[in-house]
Amino acid sequence: xxxxxxxxxxxxxxxxxxxxxxxxxxxxxxxxxxxxxxxxxxxxxxxxxxxxxxxxxxxxxxxxxxxxxxxxxxxxxxxxxxxxxxxxxxxxxxxxxxxxxxxxxxxxxxxxxxxxxxxxxxxxxxxxxxxxxxxxxxxxxxxxxxxxxxxxxxxxxxxxxxxxxxxxxxxxxxxxxxxxxxxxxxxxxxxxxxxxxxxxxxxxxxxxxxxxxxxxxxxxxxxxxxxxxxxxxxxxxxxxxxxxxxxxxx
Numbered sequence: 292x293x294x295x296x297x298x299x300x301x302x303x304x305x306x307x308x309x310x311x312x313x314x315x316x317x318x319x320x321x322x323x324x325x326x327x328x329x330x331x332x333x334x335x336x337x338x339x340x341x342x343x344x345x346x347x348x349x350x351x352x353x354x355x356x357x358x359x360x361x362x363x364x365x366x367x368x369x370x371x372x373x374x375x376x377x378x379x380x381x382x383x384x385x386x387x388x389x390x391x392x393x394x395x396x397x398x399x400x401x402x403x404x405x406x407x408x409x410x411x412x413x414x415x416x417x418x419x420x421x422x423x424x425x426x427x428x429x430x431x432x433x434x435x436x437x438x439x440x441x442x443x444x445x446x447x448x449x450x451x452x453x454x455x456x457x458x459x460x461x462x463x464x465x466x467x468x469x470x471x472x473x474x475x476x477x478x479x480x481x482x483x484x485x486x487x488x489x490x491x492x493x494x495x496x497x498x499x500x501x502x503x504x505x506x507x508x509x510x511x512x513x514x515x516x517x518x519x520x521x522x523x524x525x526x527x528x529x530x531x532x533x534x535x536x537x538x539x540x541x
Contacts, residue, residue: 328358329403329484329493333536337499340531341509343427343463343521344470346371346379347416347531354410354484356403363402363487369415371472372479378472381415400487423466430462431523438519454517463516471510475503479539499536508532 334351341347348369356362367383385395388411395414403409419427434455441453477500484493512521512529520526 326358327360327362327486327488327491328356329362329486329491330355330357331482331484331493331495333482333495333497333538335535336533337536338531338533339473339501339505339509340529341471341473341512342416343516344467344513345416345419346381346470346472347414348381348480349412349414349531351412352410352482353408354403355408356405358491359405361402361404362491363400364409364484365400365487366485367398367413367415368483368485370481370483372481373472373474373476375479379417381417383413383415384418386411386413426462427466430459434459434463434519435523452518455519457517460517463522464513467513467516473501473506473509475501475506496539497536498539499534501532501534505532505534 332353332355338349339346340349348371352367354364369381370377371379371381383398385398387393387395390412398413401409418424437455437459438453441455445451445453477498479496479498481494481496486492509532515521515526515528518524521529
């Protein structure tokens with residue numbers, strides 16, 4: 292076999308160019324042997340609120356892929372403890388990608404390439420179960436119809452706030468008493484980031500203190516239920532509370 296091509300500069304020029312093209316399509320060599328790894332950063336405040344007692348936590352998360360492999364994020368959840376006892380676990384249900392408005396997007400699994408990050412405001416909560424949803428929707432319909440009936444004789448521009456009787460509000464008070472967790476105390480929450488790979492998992496812990504005045508503010512929303520606020524009507528008076536957090540070990 293003739294090996295004359297080995298002395299042909301055109302052959303080596305082509306070989307070097309081809310190798311450079313292949314290498315340009317590969318990740319940097321320093322990433323070849325790095326395992327998949329995630330890091331998490333939170334904004335220093337989280338937002339606490341509730342829907343007829345059902346807790347909602349909103350936090351700004353920055354999830355970074357600091358490893359050398361693609362990572363697919365499947366779910367995010369938090370375990371909430373008060374005074375050392377687990378009080379609830381919440382799932383990431385949606386997030387707000389645009390900081391200028393509150394239009395939420397359904398949370399679904401996503402991939403992170405090495406040296407990339409995902410930064411969004413995330414809402415963590417649990418939806419009502421099927422039976423609770425059925426009771427809630429039926430009770431909401433009855434309350435709405437009662438409020439419309441009470442407003443029927445008012446002038447169109449009359450801003451008087453009408454109030455339904457306690458019987459129409461009772462189901463929502465029962466929901467509130469069953470679901471409400473934001474009592475005063477020292478809280479710890481663990482953020483769990485679940486991926487498609489069993490060997491890639493991230494857990495970080497944070498703490499905060501909820502003061503009595505803040506808890507009372509959240510409880511006070513129940514007094515507006517008979518007017519429909521916090522149920523089918525929104526009000527700025529139910530804006531939730533912002534809480535300072537700090538990272539904790541374990």
